[in-house]
Amino acid sequence: MNVTILGAGAWGTALAVQAAPRHAVQLWARDAAHARAMAEARCNHRYLDGVAWPPALAVTSDLATALAHAADGLVVIATPMSGLRAMLASVPDDARVLWVCKGFEAGSGQLGHEIAHELRPHAHAGVLSGPSFALEVARGQPTALVAACADEALRQAATDTFHTDLLRIYTSADAVGVEVGGAVKNVMAIATGLCDGLAAGAALGVDQPGRPGLNARAALITRGLAEMTRLGVALGARPETFMGLSGLGDLVLTATGDLSRNRQVGLRLAAGLPLVQVLAELGHVAEGVYSAPMVLARARAAGVEMPITEAVVGVLDGQLTVPDVVRSLMGRGPRAEA
Numbered sequence: 001m002n003v004t005i006l007g008a009g010a011w012g013t014a015l016a017v018q019a020a021p022r023h024a025v026q027l028w029a030r031d032a033a034h035a036r037a038m039a040e041a042r043c044n045h046r047y048l049d050g051v052a053w054p055p056a057l058a059v060t061s062d063l064a065t066a067l068a069h070a071a072d073g074l075v076v077i078a079t080p081m082s083g084l085r086a087m088l089a090s091v092p093d094d095a096r097v098l099w100v101c102k103g104f105e106a107g108s109g110q111l112g113h114e115i116a117h118e119l120r121p122h123a124h125a126g127v128l129s130g131p132s133f134a135l136e137v138a139r140g141q142p143t144a145l146v147a148a149c150a151d152e153a154l155r156q157a158a159t160d161t162f163h164t165d166l167l168r169i170y171t172s173a174d175a176v177g178v179e180v181g182g183a184v185k186n187v188m189a190i191a192t193g194l195c196d197g198l199a200a201g202a203a204l205g206v207d208q209p210g211r212p213g214l215n216a217r218a219a220l221i222t223r224g225l226a227e228m229t230r231l232g233v234a235l236g237a238r239p240e241t242f243m244g245l246s247g248l249g250d251l252v253l254t255a256t257g258d259l260s261r262n263r264q265v266g267l268r269l270a271a272g273l274p275l276v277q278v279l280a281e282l283g284h285v286a287e288g289v290y291s292a293p294m295v296l297a298r299a300r301a302a303g304v305e306m307p308i309t310e311a312v313v314g315v316l317d318g319q320l321t322v323p324d325v326v327r328s329l330m331g332r333g334p335r336a337e338a
Contacts, residue, residue, distance in 0.1 A: 002073030012078030102182035104294035177241030186288030193266020
């Protein structure tokens with residue numbers, strides 16, 4: 001199968017590296033100089049340094065060439081969420097398209113499937129998501145993802161393209177649930193980073209009552225899953241989706257794994273660094289920073305209570321300090337868990 005991957009960041013490169021031994025893969029980079037450098041080095045030093053490319057993997061900075069390559073194959077959009085709309089608008093209506101970005105679009109508050117329906121209402125489009133760090137996928141470490149859309153043929157195409165002994169592809173018809181899980185888990189990872197950052201600060205000095213620890217992390221992840229599920233169901237998702245790869249699986253990975261950029265945002269904010277400095281030092285997009293206000297807006301519009309998300313937005317906006325978050329969440333009145 002001919003496969004074009006639009007976006008030569010870490011994720012796009014990782015998927016290209018994995019698919020190229022079995023398919024004719026072309027990786028598109030927006031920056032022509034970056035494309036030339038990768039073609040010469042046979043490696044993406046900027047985003048996945050040290051991961052060698054398969055001999056057959058091709059790279060281009062010409063979008064028309066990249067799209068023509070996948071005319072009868074599969075297009076995978078691997079840009080940040082902010083670039084999804086433009087990429088979807090550039091893809092021919094008859095193309096089969098998957099995207100791997102996770103989040104609510106800044107400004108519109110839309111998820112990927114909502115943007116796709118607006119731009120290409122009758123097209124073959126879906127999302128590929130799940131608990132995955134690009135570096136581990138590129139290295140061939142065992143990973144499981146889920147391809148979600150209403151189009152059974154597109155789900156099969158995703159499986160045919162990416163499923164191997166080490167990269168397992170499950171399928172789902174619940175694109176809403178898969179996308180809500182992928183978006184909200186980034187916000188919860190920031191919250192967990194804030195919690196763990198305060199705990200690490202306590203470990204450096206004298207422990208103080210009220211400082212969070214592992215108990216607080218477990219509670220935060222569990223209640224974060226509850227928030228995620230409430231919002232997803234309100235937007236039309238199936239509740240069981242959130243116990244799967246794109247819900248609980250992605251939440252646990254992103255909230256606890258040190259390769260998580262969103263978790264790093266929380267850790268560094270808890271250390272007292274300003275948000276502008278944190279984002280500049282990361283060098284990669286942390287989608288939770290941009291999605292958090294949109295998650296909260298969609299939740300309020302749907303009448304869904306999301307106190308953890310609200311606290312994260314307060315910290316990102318500078319309205320709350322990190323210790324304020326613990327006090328505000330733990331100070332809530334008692335209630336039934338379900």
